[in-house]
Amino acid sequence: MLRTETYTVNFGPQHPATHGVFRVMLNLDGERIVKAEPVCGYLHRGVEKLAENRTYQQVIPYTDRLDYLAAGLQNQGYVETIEKLMEIEVPDRAEYLRIITAELSRIASHVLFVGVYALDIGAFTGFLLCFRERERILDLMEELTGSRMTYSYARIGGVAADAPEGWLDRVEKVVNDLPYYFDIYDDLISGNEIFQARTKYVGYLSAESAVDYSLSGPTLRGSGIDYDLRKAKPYSIYDRFNFEVPLGENGDCFDRYFCRILEMRQSVYILQQAIEQIRETDGPIMAKVPKVLKPPKGEAYHEIESSKGILGYYVVSDGSNKPYRVHVRRPSFVNLGFLDEMCRGGLVADLVAILGSIDIVLGEVDC
Amino acid sequence: MFGKGLVKGLNVTWKEFWSKKFTVQYPDEQHTKPPRFHGKFQLNSDACIACGLCANACPNGVIKIESEKVNKKKYLTKYVMNIQYCLFCGMCVEACNKGALRFTQEHDMSQYFYKDIPLVFVDREAPKPDPETENKEKDDDKSKKAGKAPEKEGQ
Amino acid sequence: METCIYNVIAFYMLAAVILGSAVMIVAVRNIVHSVLFLAACFISMAGIYLLLDAVYLAIIQVLIYAGAVCIMIIFGIMLIRRADMKESNLFNKQTKLAAGVVAMTLAVYGILAGKTAWTDVTSNVPVPADSLDKIGGLLLSQYVIPFEVAALLLTVALIGAIMLAREVKADGDN
Amino acid sequence: MDLKNNEPAPSELNRLVHLAPLEKVLNIARAHSLWPMQFGLACCAIEALMGTNGPRYDLSRFGYEVMRTSPRQADVMVVAGTITYKAAPFILRLWEQMSEPKWCIAVGSCAISGGPFVDSYYVVPGAKELIPVDVYVPGCPPRPDAVIDGFLRLKNKVLNPKVVEG
Amino acid sequence: MDNKLDSVIKELQEKFSEIKVSEQQVVTVPVEQLTSFMQMLKDEYYMDFLTNVTAVDYPSDKNQNGEEDDEEDKGTMEVIYNVNSITEGYTLMVKTSVARQNPKLPSMFSVWGGAHFQEREVFDLLGIIFTDHPDLKRILLDDSFKGYPLRKDFQWVGGRK
Amino acid sequence: MSDWAGVLMFLVVAAIFGAGGIIASFVIHPRSKAKQKLEAYECGVPSIGNTWIQFRSSYFLYALMFVIFDVETIFLYPWAIKFQSLGSFAFIEMIIFLFILIVGLWYAWKEGAMEWI
Amino acid sequence: MVTISLTHYVMLSAILFSIGLFGVLAKKNAVSVLICIELMLNAVNINFIAFSKYITPADFMGQIFAIFVITVAAAEVGVGLAIIIAIYRNNLPVDLDEIDWLKW
Amino acid sequence: MLETIFIDIANWIRNLLGSAGVPALWNDTVMMLVKLTAIIVFILINALWLVYMERKVAGYMQARIGPNRVGPKGLLQTTADIGKLISKEIIIPKNVDKILFLLAPVLIFVPPLTIFSVIPFGKNMMAIDLNIGLFFVFAIASLSTLIFWIGGWSSYNKYSLLGSMRVISQMVSYELPMMLALLGVIMIVGSLNLSEIILAQESAWFIISQPIAFLIFFIAAVAECNRVPFDLMEGESEIIAGPYTEYSGMGFAMFFLAEYANIMIASAMTTVLFLGGWLAPFGLTFIPSWLWFFVKMYVVIFVFMWLRWTYPRVRIDQLLGFGWKVLVPLSLANIFVTGIGMYIYRALGW
Ligand code: SF4
Ligand code: SF4
Numbered sequence A: 001m002l003r004t005e006t007y008t009v010n011f012g013p014q015h016p017a018t019h020g021v022f023r024v025m026l027n028l029d030g031e032r033i034v035k036a037e038p039v040c041g042y043l044h045r046g047v048e049k050l051a052e053n054r055t056y057q058q059v060i061p062y063t064d065r066l067d068y069l070a071a072g073l074q075n076q077g078y079v080e081t082i083e084k085l086m087e088i089e090v091p092d093r094a095e096y097l098r099i100i101t102a103e104l105s106r107i108a109s110h111v112l113f114v115g116v117y118a119l120d121i122g123a124f125t126g127f128l129l130c131f132r133e134r135e136r137i138l139d140l141m142e143e144l145t146g147s148r149m150t151y152s153y154a155r156i157g158g159v160a161a162d163a164p165e166g167w168l169d170r171v172e173k174v175v176n177d178l179p180y181y182f183d184i185y186d187d188l189i190s191g192n193e194i195f196q197a198r199t200k201y202v203g204y205l206s207a208e209s210a211v212d213y214s215l216s217g218p219t220l221r222g223s224g225i226d227y228d229l230r231k232a233k234p235y236s237i238y239d240r241f242n243f244e245v246p247l248g249e250n251g252d253c254f255d256r257y258f259c260r261i262l263e264m265r266q267s268v269y270i271l272q273q274a275i276e277q278i279r280e281t282d283g284p285i286m287a288k289v290p291k292v293l294k295p296p297k298g299e300a301y302h303e304i305e306s307s308k309g310i311l312g313y314y315v316v317s318d319g320s321n322k323p324y325r326v327h328v329r330r331p332s333f334v335n336l337g338f339l340d341e342m343c344r345g346g347l348v349a350d351l352v353a354i355l356g357s358i359d360i361v362l363g364e365v366d367c
Numbered sequence B: 001m002f003g004k005g006l007v008k009g010l011n012v013t014w015k016e017f018w019s020k021k022f023t024v025q026y027p028d029e030q031h032t033k034p035p036r037f038h039g040k041f042q043l044n045s046d047a048c049i050a051c052g053l054c055a056n057a058c059p060n061g062v063i064k065i066e067s068e069k070v071n072k073k074k075y076l077t078k079y080v081m082n083i084q085y086c087l088f089c090g091m092c093v094e095a096c097n098k099g100a101l102r103f104t105q106e107h108d109m110s111q112y113f114y115k116d117i118p119l120v121f122v123d124r125e126a127p128k129p130d131p132e133t134e135n136k137e138k139d140d141d142k143s144k145k146a147g148k149a150p151e152k153e154g155q
Numbered sequence C: 001m002e003t004c005i006y007n008v009i010a011f012y013m014l015a016a017v018i019l020g021s022a023v024m025i026v027a028v029r030n031i032v033h034s035v036l037f038l039a040a041c042f043i044s045m046a047g048i049y050l051l052l053d054a055v056y057l058a059i060i061q062v063l064i065y066a067g068a069v070c071i072m073i074i075f076g077i078m079l080i081r082r083a084d085m086k087e088s089n090l091f092n093k094q095t096k097l098a099a100g101v102v103a104m105t106l107a108v109y110g111i112l113a114g115k116t117a118w119t120d121v122t123s124n125v126p127v128p129a130d131s132l133d134k135i136g137g138l139l140l141s142q143y144v145i146p147f148e149v150a151a152l153l154l155t156v157a158l159i160g161a162i163m164l165a166r167e168v169k170a171d172g173d174n
Numbered sequence D: 001m002d003l004k005n006n007e008p009a010p011s012e013l014n015r016l017v018h019l020a021p022l023e024k025v026l027n028i029a030r031a032h033s034l035w036p037m038q039f040g041l042a043c044c045a046i047e048a049l050m051g052t053n054g055p056r057y058d059l060s061r062f063g064y065e066v067m068r069t070s071p072r073q074a075d076v077m078v079v080a081g082t083i084t085y086k087a088a089p090f091i092l093r094l095w096e097q098m099s100e101p102k103w104c105i106a107v108g109s110c111a112i113s114g115g116p117f118v119d120s121y122y123v124v125p126g127a128k129e130l131i132p133v134d135v136y137v138p139g140c141p142p143r144p145d146a147v148i149d150g151f152l153r154l155k156n157k158v159l160n161p162k163v164v165e166g
Numbered sequence E: 001m002d003n004k005l006d007s008v009i010k011e012l013q014e015k016f017s018e019i020k021v022s023e024q025q026v027v028t029v030p031v032e033q034l035t036s037f038m039q040m041l042k043d044e045y046y047m048d049f050l051t052n053v054t055a056v057d058y059p060s061d062k063n064q065n066g067e068e069d070d071e072e073d074k075g076t077m078e079v080i081y082n083v084n085s086i087t088e089g090y091t092l093m094v095k096t097s098v099a100r101q102n103p104k105l106p107s108m109f110s111v112w113g114g115a116h117f118q119e120r121e122v123f124d125l126l127g128i129i130f131t132d133h134p135d136l137k138r139i140l141l142d143d144s145f146k147g148y149p150l151r152k153d154f155q156w157v158g159g160r161k
Numbered sequence F: 001m002s003d004w005a006g007v008l009m010f011l012v013v014a015a016i017f018g019a020g021g022i023i024a025s026f027v028i029h030p031r032s033k034a035k036q037k038l039e040a041y042e043c044g045v046p047s048i049g050n051t052w053i054q055f056r057s058s059y060f061l062y063a064l065m066f067v068i069f070d071v072e073t074i075f076l077y078p079w080a081i082k083f084q085s086l087g088s089f090a091f092i093e094m095i096i097f098l099f100i101l102i103v104g105l106w107y108a109w110k111e112g113a114m115e116w117i
Numbered sequence G: 001m002v003t004i005s006l007t008h009y010v011m012l013s014a015i016l017f018s019i020g021l022f023g024v025l026a027k028k029n030a031v032s033v034l035i036c037i038e039l040m041l042n043a044v045n046i047n048f049i050a051f052s053k054y055i056t057p058a059d060f061m062g063q064i065f066a067i068f069v070i071t072v073a074a075a076e077v078g079v080g081l082a083i084i085i086a087i088y089r090n091n092l093p094v095d096l097d098e099i100d101w102l103k104w
Numbered sequence H: 001m002l003e004t005i006f007i008d009i010a011n012w013i014r015n016l017l018g019s020a021g022v023p024a025l026w027n028d029t030v031m032m033l034v035k036l037t038a039i040i041v042f043i044l045i046n047a048l049w050l051v052y053m054e055r056k057v058a059g060y061m062q063a064r065i066g067p068n069r070v071g072p073k074g075l076l077q078t079t080a081d082i083g084k085l086i087s088k089e090i091i092i093p094k095n096v097d098k099i100l101f102l103l104a105p106v107l108i109f110v111p112p113l114t115i116f117s118v119i120p121f122g123k124n125m126m127a128i129d130l131n132i133g134l135f136f137v138f139a140i141a142s143l144s145t146l147i148f149w150i151g152g153w154s155s156y157n158k159y160s161l162l163g164s165m166r167v168i169s170q171m172v173s174y175e176l177p178m179m180l181a182l183l184g185v186i187m188i189v190g191s192l193n194l195s196e197i198i199l200a201q202e203s204a205w206f207i208i209s210q211p212i213a214f215l216i217f218f219i220a221a222v223a224e225c226n227r228v229p230f231d232l233m234e235g236e237s238e239i240i241a242g243p244y245t246e247y248s249g250m251g252f253a254m255f256f257l258a259e260y261a262n263i264m265i266a267s268a269m270t271t272v273l274f275l276g277g278w279l280a281p282f283g284l285t286f287i288p289s290w291l292w293f294f295v296k297m298y299v300v301i302f303v304f305m306w307l308r309w310t311y312p313r314v315r316i317d318q319l320l321g322f323g324w325k326v327l328v329p330l331s332l333a334n335i336f337v338t339g340i341g342m343y344i345y346r347a348l349g350w
């Protein structure tokens, strides 16, 4: 063969397709990728260390900033870990509110993913239309929590505030509207032949390697592995809802993408049930917890299914009011591990499609 | 059939082209903000008792409170929020049980200069205490520290 | 016999550009510049053709040479390794010898050209206007054999070139 | 980790010709065509760059929506997010590679001062340590309308450079 | 589900006499047996999914109080593995501890590919060396960064003025 | 004045227009100095290795085919113009001509010259 | 009166041809040699067209010849480049410096 | 009156000059300069307006408004942009091939402007009437490929290099189907003169009689303009700004303007070749011919924009594969079909 020179191109850190400050060092031969080495850490903020100097409650706002696209899920993961550590029973209404925020967060995150993925593939309009729907969800969240992205809504033992008057109706309205918008995405993006040509049979990920590399979330399920913690090990009150876990077949970019679309529809379904059930649930939104939280000596590891995959919190307490050690198992970070293999032999354009389909968020990757 | 998706896509943008726009023309029109919106802070300095709960609750040590003891009561002399460090998480507002600190709907806090960013709510001299009561107090308070509100440790 | 002064000026200017860029093609050290001078040379040659009333030729000169051949040469250049692009077009050892040979050829040619009494055969018949029409007719009647041979030649060239380059692909899989 | 190495070179703006009236006209053009660089660091970027461009806030009304990825073509660097020590050199590099005239807006607590992470071992306390910042937009993240306010403030400054002197 | 896990742990205890099991079913394995233990988990108990790898620094009390650095540092570091089984649906937390002075343990990369990035992260932030790791270098921090920030004795200055 | 002089004028004026724009800009734009300003932009980090390298050009065969078929069009156009006045014999000749080339195209297709290498 | 005669064109073509020839002989780089061959072919074309205009303006023989020359030239470049690439490929594993005219 | 307004103006100037005793040659030269200026002004105004229109269309398709603050309804937005770009610094990076780097933006405007010289904007409204017009357009258009490549290659930037290699392979691959597709049209018309092509559409536009040719031509035109879905050369989410990556200020503006000039050419050519040029449909001749031309041109441009704001981008191998495996065979087939169709047509004696 013509042994052409390979050359190295920095793809990122400032690059529109890396979704933040992420860098892939590409070894290219013409347009073919010989090697793609991810370089992360440009957003390493030392949250784990900072958490050691904050009280348990004060860590909550910091978890927002990890996965800033789905902060509700991050809050949930953290507080549930502490509740596990302290063995606190959370009142039902709070659980429902958490689920609603979590699922809304999941939809917001997935909607953003769909938009950004469309942008990566080159469809600008999809990106902005998705923002319209996201904007409506953010409105709801802002009404409930006061912030558009960084909610800090969950509290250890409950949630910060009850839903305002009429909020649930508004959520219901938006939630009922959403499937209509998903249809638009299907018409505009998923159904588009060019989009399919760009994403189908690209970035193949076999089920075995997906499991071996501990990939999780839609990335794993796109390869056909049925592993959703909400179903596999129901936490919180997910066992009360009826939903399905969408799976892909081929393990290519399109399946990973489409899994998310289907997952949003399932989330809508969960939300509808949750709203129905919360209407019948009255009661406090906070468990009885002491003002100063001092969990007993010990450790706890708790996993939830975030929008990107399995989000785990590992907390060690030494009995004081500050955690001794907090570790976050970030799905985005672990999912990146297989990037090189997926890209190898593809074209530069494929890298964009693959990277987009993993749906990383840099705050989470770099912690 | 190949091309169906392409036509459908064109149809979506075509419909979108004629449909109503979603834009709110800020700054001519204002966006509606919910009552809970975490905007600019506001301190009711009369209601504040300089208890320091807010400063304690804050994860990032944003709030600096100084107070002096005047006539048995803590008198707030300085209340500064270095909002350049703030997370707008609302923990301080939640902690204040006097309702002195609260969020407003105002969002515009942008500045040309770094030094203008902190919100200085209170920066004043303590009034001269009544000489009568002062003498009495002096002995009581000697040991207690007057002045700085308890600051967060470890920072 | 050209009489219009503008044509004379145009001829000299075009000739200067052609020869200047031809010299640069040979002289520059960077092969990419060489190719670009080649393109300039071709385009001004199209001007010469226009002076000679060969409109169709002028257009295809631009279309084929500047638009296609140059681009293919660029592809060829990009494919081949060089240590440094800036030093990619050097002379070999026989430069002096080559110069001698060329000088001799040029001299002989010049003498011959000067000796021939071209003017004798020059006629002043104006060129028919729609040359393209004529060319089409001629190609398909009088020159039909060369015409088909041209197709054959092109196909053979295509097949040959692909066969030569095919190994590029065959090995490409490992 | 040493920011000193990355000390910004003193900005030496000079011109071949400098005509005050011409400059005034050009300033009007500049003020109405601030092209931000497409460059997001963290959470704030979602709001400041994507949200403001989104259909609801629509920065394009002001003509500021032309996101250029290449710093050569951008006018405004919107530093939106946490700057870490690993990222600092390239931010500085991007800033230096932008063509004059250029401006910088620091969006969010992090870009202003390190924000929530100011105590961290790996966070640069604000963009001001690296590059001259023209407008600060506090918030965590600021609402898109606050970012628009920031842009308008910058526009004001470009139109009328005296506002910051007084 | 828990019963299943119980029986698994029981079986494991029989096979590896040196492991300790706490009340919360946390298994502590000595470093020497870690690889074979993990391989067994994967091969025989369908623990095919390594969710989490992390480590905690436990310096001896003396060090924690910031007193002089003792040469005979008795502190340890615990490395924690959380392993899931997708097919069986249970989770196991495995712990091992290494000496703080010379934290070294075999890499799990040969068992689970997912260990690759996570072990690199642990190395980066805590300085624990995983032998046989294919590409053990800093992942989040700069190469020029000194120290391991998640160790308890890490000293730094924040940027607050 | 001939049409071609007009074309020449267009060419020259267009070039002048372009040059004028650039020069005018050069006169009025401000300039500054910075250490890394003149380095190549590559997403903000220093570029690694040489840029003018041997470029694996999967495009070469495309260019080859293009040249061949481009030459073909210069035969086709004169024919197309005369098509109506020429007899059906010319049409058949052209079909033969095209057929020969289509064989080439088919060969190229078969050999994978149209696949991306 | 200054006029342009056939001699002018012939001389132009001759000089161009010579430059091309010199390049063919003196250049180290194979692609460069190919470029110079193109130059020579073009010089020939100028002659053809000039003759066509000055000698047989009515029957376009020169022009049609030139068209065929262009055809041949295009084919030549294609095959030439393919050959260069093929040679280059086959020799590469040996030693780059050996193939003097390909490495530049 | 309106119909011939531009021609009247031209004649008026010519007569004015003639009566002033200017020799014919100079008269012609001055006239040409006037036309030239008119065309440059036309291109500039249209390019500015098109950029604005693009942003507006984009906005409207994305549920937002688009520029509306600068000037009435934001009409001055692009003017401000150009004003700013002129006053932006032109950075010439360290390792670039300096001369070529500056040459590319200077030359990039030459092909589009030159092509405009032969486009008939209305009845008898063309700067130069070439017999070989269509071929001239192709020849000049093929030059811009080279200029794009110069710009990208000289930048000494890997993204630019990738972009420039893409741009030549793309433009080269789509030039061919474009030319082959038009053979069908030429067979019917029997001339390369653009005016004659328009006049041949008196009875039926070629979009009706040559639909396949139209489709191929249109797709190829989109590709030649580097527009979505074929905008690989800029492919923002892949290679930053492709060949323009290192260009700043006016250098970038030139490419920017040329891009829109190219769009105008592509749509003008589509109009001329398939939509009957300045011919008025349905006998609506009271509207002047040049207005018809603009209306048709803008409809085509709108379709361009519509495509751009709807579709994602294809990949380079798909792009080239589509060109060679679909469009080229299709266009060859079109030649046969047209030829045979015309024989049938003649045999039936219509
Ligand atoms: S909002 Fe949060 S960070 Fe800001 S002052 Fe209040 S508690 Fe502190
Ligand atoms: S908690 Fe409320 S009352 Fe106490 S110091 Fe803060 S603002 Fe004042």
Ligand code: SF4
Binding pocket: A065, A150, B087, D042, D043, D044, D045, D080, D081, D082, D107, D108, D109, D110, D111, D115, D116, D139, D140, D141, D142
């Ligand atoms: S200021 Fe807040 S929202 Fe913005 S980047 Fe920093 S942490 Fe994220």
